Amino acid sequence: MTPTIFALSSGMPPAGIGVVRISGPQAGDVIAALTARPLPQPRRATLRPLIDPRDGRLLDEALVLWFPGPATATGEDLAEFHVHGGRAVIAAVLDCLARQPGLRAAEAGEFTRRALLNGRIDLIEAEALGDLLGAETEAQRRHALMMHDGALSRAVERWQATLLALSARLEAVLDFSDEDDVGDGVDIGGDLRVLRTELDTWLNRPRAERLKDGLRVVLAGPPNAGKSSLFNALLGRDAAIVSDIAGTTRDMIEAPVQLGGHAFVLIDVAGLRDDSGDVIEAIGIDRARRAVAAADVVLWLGDPGEAPEGALRIGAQSDRISHGSDIDLRLSAHTGEGLEELIAWLVARAAELSPRADEAGLNARQAVLISEARDAIALAGSESDPLLQAESLRASRQAFDALTGRAGAEAMLDALFGAFCIGK
Numbered sequence: 001m002t003p004t005i006f007a008l009s010s011g012m013p014p015a016g017i018g019v020v021r022i023s024g025p026q027a028g029d030v031i032a033a034l035t036a037r038p039l040p041q042p043r044r045a046t047l048r049p050l051i052d053p054r055d056g057r058l059l060d061e062a063l064v065l066w067f068p069g070p071a072t073a074t075g076e077d078l079a080e081f082h083v084h085g086g087r088a089v090i091a092a093v094l095d096c097l098a099r100q101p102g103l104r105a106a107e108a109g110e111f112t113r114r115a116l117l118n119g120r121i122d123l124i125e126a127e128a129l130g131d132l133l134g135a136e137t138e139a140q141r142r143h144a145l146m147m148h149d150g151a152l153s154r155a156v157e158r159w160q161a162t163l164l165a166l167s168a169r170l171e172a173v174l175d176f177s178d179e180d181d182v183g184d185g186v187d188i189g190g191d192l193r194v195l196r197t198e199l200d201t202w203l204n205r206p207r208a209e210r211l212k213d214g215l216r217v218v219l220a221g222p223p224n225a226g227k228s229s230l231f232n233a234l235l236g237r238d239a240a241i242v243s244d245i246a247g248t249t250r251d252m253i254e255a256p257v258q259l260g261g262h263a264f265v266l267i268d269v270a271g272l273r274d275d276s277g278d279v280i281e282a283i284g285i286d287r288a289r290r291a292v293a294a295a296d297v298v299l300w301l302g303d304p305g306e307a308p309e310g311a312l313r314i315g316a317q318s319d320r321i322s323h324g325s326d327i328d329l330r331l332s333a334h335t336g337e338g339l340e341e342l343i344a345w346l347v348a349r350a351a352e353l354s355p356r357a358d359e360a361g362l363n364a365r366q367a368v369l370i371s372e373a374r375d376a377i378a379l380a381g382s383e384s385d386p387l388l389q390a391e392s393l394r395a396s397r398q399a400f401d402a403l404t405g406r407a408g409a410e411a412m413l414d415a416l417f418g419a420f421c422i423g424k
């Protein structure tokens with residue numbers, strides 16, 4: 001029999017409440033054993049004393065929930081004890097559960113893994129749940145929730161249905177091609193083109209990783225231009241050393257920061273100059289040049305005529321230097337002039353480069369599989385032999401099965417759920 005699993009699903013104690021979840025065939029028996037009462041009404045929070053069945057001692061007064069399967073989050077019988085969130089309370093309840101027959105502690109992500117195995121969610125939704133738990137910005141949260149709600153899963157279901165219908169038409173031709181009343185072939189070229197176009201639309205959108213990794217913003221310019229002051233001002237703390245000495249920043253400093261609900265990585269680099277004469281600083285300058293090349297956004301604090309292409313030209317230290325008209329933004333980290341405007345510009349740029357709030361973006365795994373499916377569909381469109389066409393459509397269906405987890409890739413599941421918290 002499937003083991004029944006349990007775990008603390010809420011945060012680290014001590015906390016106000018601790019939610020202990022139990023999933024599996026013994027969940028109902030566990031409620032009966034620990035409350036010494038009949039099961040509460042399904043899906044109704046009910047106050048009950050929790051009693052250790054070994055010695056009849058009171059463990060806690062708890063809210064008890066009983067969710068009979070299969071219409072539950074895991075697809076199994078599910079119980080929840082909402083106990084007082086103290087360390088000793090939770091330790092006592094978990095210890096008592098560990099001694100119940102057929103029960104064992106859950107592994108990381110095991111509740112979600114069971115939801116997947118029981119078909120309650122697909123692999124895309126499970127991935128999205130992981131992203132939701134890890135979300136630190138508004139943009140990440142919104143995107144994860146959209147995916148968890150099935151934005152991509154529903155599209156994949158539709159594509160699968162289309163492919164199945166087209167495959168069925170091809171099979172009919174293959175089965176009856178020696179009979180006179182079925183023509184020589186079927187024209188599925190139009191349908192394949194429509195499908196391919198839709199997949200290309202998804203593939204061409206900004207990727208989901210963009211939301212997680214954040215926009216890479218490099219602060220570049222000659223030494224002593226005020227890069228580190230701006231870096232600190234954007235971070236709201238003194239992370240980089242600021243001095244009047246040219247060449248103070250010799251290595252790169254990276255710091256993640258959240259602005260306007262988007263994730264950014266700010267990168268302060270050594271000032272660019274050709275004649276530093278200092279070996280260490282020269283290495284820093286070389287790194288700075290590479291960082292500028294790899295940046296999503298370059299903030300240029302220096303002669304606007306020398307700004308890298310596409311950089312935002314900032315007239316820095318505007319409280320003591322007057323700038324010409326060929327700059328994009330006057331800024332003083334000292335007085336705060338222009339800082340709000342710069343932040344608004346960065347947030348707008350992040351929104352432009354990230355998946356839109358109403359359009360899901362693919363992660364790397366999803367993009368690889370959708371692109372495989374797309375190529376197989378393109379190949380089917382270029383074939384005229386229905387046998388070869390059918391083979392290509394099968395390959396695209398397989399790619400979609402891997403996408404939703406129907407074609408179980410065990411290694412992928414271990415990697416995904418291993419990164420979850422215990423109790424999820």
Ligand SMILES: Nc1nc2c(c(=O)[nH]1)N(C=O)[C@@H](CNc1ccc(C(=O)N[C@@H](CCC(=O)O)C(=O)O)cc1)CN2
Nearest residue numbers: 009019021043065067070071072073074080082120424
């Ligand atoms: N206490 C508690 N809070 C929680 C969860 C939980 O499991 N327990 N969740 C878990 O992560 C999330 C809510 N997700 C849930 C998803 C599905 C079902 C569920 O029972 N679904 C059934 C019945 C739906 C219904 O009656 O409306 C179904 O989908 O068939 C419950 C919670 C967030 N908050």
